[in-house]
Amino acid sequence: MEARDALQHAIEANPKLASPYLRLARVSQSWVTGMPPPRTKMPCLKLRIASYPEIYLQQGSTRFRIENLAGAEESLKKALSLDAAHRLTRAEYVLGMISLAKGDVSGAKEISRIT
Numbered sequence: 790m791e792a793r794d795a796l797q798h799a800i801e802a803n804p805k806l807a808s809p810y811l812r813l814a815r816v817s818q819s820w821v822t823g824m825p826p827p828r829t830k831m832p833c834l835k836l837r838i839a840s841y842p843e844i845y846l847q848q849g850s851t852r853f854r855i856e857n858l859a860g861a862e863e864s865l866k867k868a869l870s871l872d873a874a875h876r877l878t879r880a881e882y883v884l885g886m887i888s889l890a891k892g893d894v895s896g897a898k899e900i901s902r903i904t
Contacts, residue, residue: 792816807841814847842871846880853883853890862887 793816799809849864865880865887872880881900888896 811841811843811847814844842868842877844868845871846877846883849880850883853887858887858890 793813796809796813796816799806800813803809845864845868849861849868852858852861852864862884865884868877868880869884885897885900888894888900
């Protein structure tokens with residue numbers, strides 16, 4: 790709770806800085822289900838989003854946890870398309886978990902060969 794409050798203050802101090810939004814997404818992921826965290830509208834989603842593929846990773850991971858498989862898959866594929874350096878290995882892992890949840894074992898195996 791203290792971290793969330795500190796990040797809210799950082800956002801209020803400089804709403805154009807994306808890093809507090811990313812950290813807030815890690816500690817309070819309610820915004821991915823359609824509701825922004827308290828007092829925050831997540832304008833970083835409009836700020837050079839290609840520079841922050843982790844936003845889509847956080848969104849996809851949270852959508853997977855709430856069993857929104859289609860939304861999770863969409864977000865994770867977007868994250869991977871923006872991750873030219875291939876740093877988001879967790880996105881590939883969660884995509885594999887989505888394939889397993891759908892009963893697509895061969896799809897999960899294919900994803901594991903890519904990584």
